[in-house]
Amino acid sequence: MNNSHAKSLVVFLHGVGSRGADLMPLAQAWQPSLPTAAFAAPDGPFAFDAGGADRQWFSISAVTEANRPQRIAAARPAFDDTLRGTIEQHGLLNHLDRVVLVGFSQGSIMALDAIVSGRWPVGAVVAYSGRLASPRPFMQTGSPRVLAVHGAADPVIPAGASIEAMAALRELGLDANSHILPGVGHTITTEGAQLGAAFLAAALKSEAK
DSSP states (O other), X not given: OOOTTOSEEEEEEOOTTBOGGGGXXXXXXXXXXXTTEEEEOOOOSEXXXXXXXXXXXXXXXXXXXXXXXXXXXXXXXXXXXXXHHHHHHTTOTTOGGGEEEEEETHHHHHHHHHHHTTSOOOSEEEEESOOOOOOSOOOOOSOOEEEEEEETTOSSSXXXXXXXXXXXXXXXXXXXXXXXXXXXXXXXXXXXXXXXXXXXXXXXXXXXX
């Protein structure tokens, strides 16, 4: 969803075994709250392990707590190419403070990695149902605001992963907070979407000052 008068860009990063288009309904819901924003939802660069037309940012085949950081590091070049191309299309490569990343699950893992590795000093990140699994050491470049939204009943990635991630980001000096939704599983609910929209509206307004 392009906006010819866009002052900012929201980039959606889908989960494993999905496509960018699956997150675009959020753009329609958020447009009233973010009237000067453009929205983009690129597909992950790799074919989904299980086949079909779906995509992934890195393989989860035989993934473990021990090898996940290496998977993420190996995925960075392709992720960066995808993100750079998306941002360049909207003319904001020199204005990363006006770019926000919104990830779900594996997309959240990559969004958080983008900031803790110092590669992408964007303005803000919303991480739905994610975790911070990047290889250390972490570094701070820029001062993105970060919100994690996670279902308390998530059977795929425990909600505690988001709490731990935001604590680690605060140790870097970032404005990072988590919101845990009771009874919610591995999904983005209406309430979660509303939290994200309000957070980004405030974050982008702050950047515009």
